[in-house]
Amino acid sequence: xxxxxxxxxxxxxxxxxxxxxxxxxxxxxxxxxxxxxxxxxxxxxxxxxxxxxxxxxxxxxxxxxxxxxxxxxxxxxxxxxxxxxxxxxxxxxxxxxxxxxxxxxxxxxxxxxxxxxxxxxxxxxxxxxxxxxxxxxxxxxxxxxxxxxxx
Numbered sequence: 001x002x003x004x005x006x007x008x009x010x011x012x013x014x015x016x017x018x019x020x021x022x023x024x025x026x027x028x029x030x031x032x033x034x035x036x037x038x039x040x041x042x043x044x045x046x047x048x049x050x051x052x053x054x055x056x057x058x059x060x061x062x063x064x065x066x067x068x069x070x071x072x073x074x075x076x077x078x079x080x081x082x083x084x085x086x087x088x089x090x091x092x093x094x095x096x097x098x099x100x101x102x103x104x105x106x107x108x109x110x111x112x113x114x115x116x117x118x119x120x121x122x123x124x125x126x127x128x129x130x131x132x133x134x135x136x137x138x139x140x141x142x143x144x145x146x147x148x149x150x151x
Contacts, residue, residue, distance in 0.1 A: 001091040001092065001093060002091065002092055002093070002094055002097075003089050003090075003091055004089060004090060004091075004092055004097070004100065004102070004121075005087055005088075005089060005102045005119060006036065006088045006089050006090040006100070006102050007035040007036040007037050007087070007088045007102055007103050007104070008035065008085065008086065008087045008088075008102065008103075008104045008105070009027075009031060009035055009037070009085070009086040009087075009104075009105050009107070010085050010104055010105065010106045010107070011048070011083045011084075011085065011106050011107045011114075012031070012068045012083070012084060012085075012086060012105075012107045012111055013068060013081060013082070013083055013084075013107065013109055013110075013111055014068050014069070014070060014078045014079065014080050014081060014082045014083075014084060015066070015067050015068050015069060015080065015111065016067070016068075016069040016070075016080060017069065017070045017071075017074075017075035017078060017079070017080060018069060018070075018071045018072075018075055019071075019072065019075040019076065021071035021072055021075075022071070022072055023056060023057075023071055023072035023073065023074065024056050024057050024058065024059045024071050024072065024074070025043065025045065025056050025057075025058055025059070025068070025069065025070055025071065025074060025086070026058075026059050026060070026061040026067055026068070026069035026071060027058055027059075027060065027061060027067065027068060027069075027086070028060075028061055028062070028063065028064065028065050028066050028067050028068075028111070029060040029061070029063045030063055030064060031066070031105060031111075031113070032058065032060065034103065034105060034113070034116075035088075035103045035104070035105050036088075036102075036103055037058055037086075037088050038058070039058055039059060039060050040057050040058065040059070041057060041058050041088055042055060042056070042057050042058075042088070043055070043056065043057070043058055043086050043087060043088045044086070044087045044088075044089070045070075045074070045077070045078075045084055045085070045086055045087075046084060046085040046087070047077060047078050047082055047083075047084050048082070048083045048084060048085065049078075049079070049082045049083065050077070050078075050082070052077040052078065054073075054074055054077050056071075056072075056074050059071075066110065066111035066112065067111075068084070068086075068111060083107075097121040097122065097123070097129070098121065098122045098123060100121070101118045101119065101120060101138030102118060102119045103116070103117075103118050103137060103138065104116075104117045104118060104119065104133075115135070116135070116136055116137055117133055117134060117135050117136070118133075118134055118136070118137060118138045119131070119132075119133060119134075120132045120133070120134050120138075
């Protein structure tokens with residue numbers, strides 16, 4: 001099994017931090033739905049300003065709020081206004097790389113979606129790996145099916 005990117009929110013801005021909450025990251029369900037991130041799913045968070053890297057789980061905030069709130073210990077790793085990268089992952093067999101199309105959203109400073117893209121990995125006839133970043137969203141629901149089937 002290989003650990004691969006399943007979805008990514010790239011450059012989303014931290015809107016709040018709540019040290020006294022019991023943990024997690026609170027995200028707008030609209031962003032999560034579009035990227036394919038589930039509630040209670042573990043994600044890695046990388047702070048573009050400080051370089052801090054943490055792992056926590058997702059809880060949903062108010063739909064349409066564009067929120068990105070670090071809670072509990074995670075609140076110490078980011079300041080309001082920091083841009084972060086949130087990445088979920090999945091474990092797959094190497095041959096399954098052609099079936100996943102991780103969705104990536106990039107953001108404006110107000111957490112509106114700026115760009116939509118997906119990662120497209122595959123193999124050539126000779127067995128060498130290929131990789132491309134494509135604009136838009138992948139056709140079908142391959143990532144969600146693959147991601148959920150491999151948990």
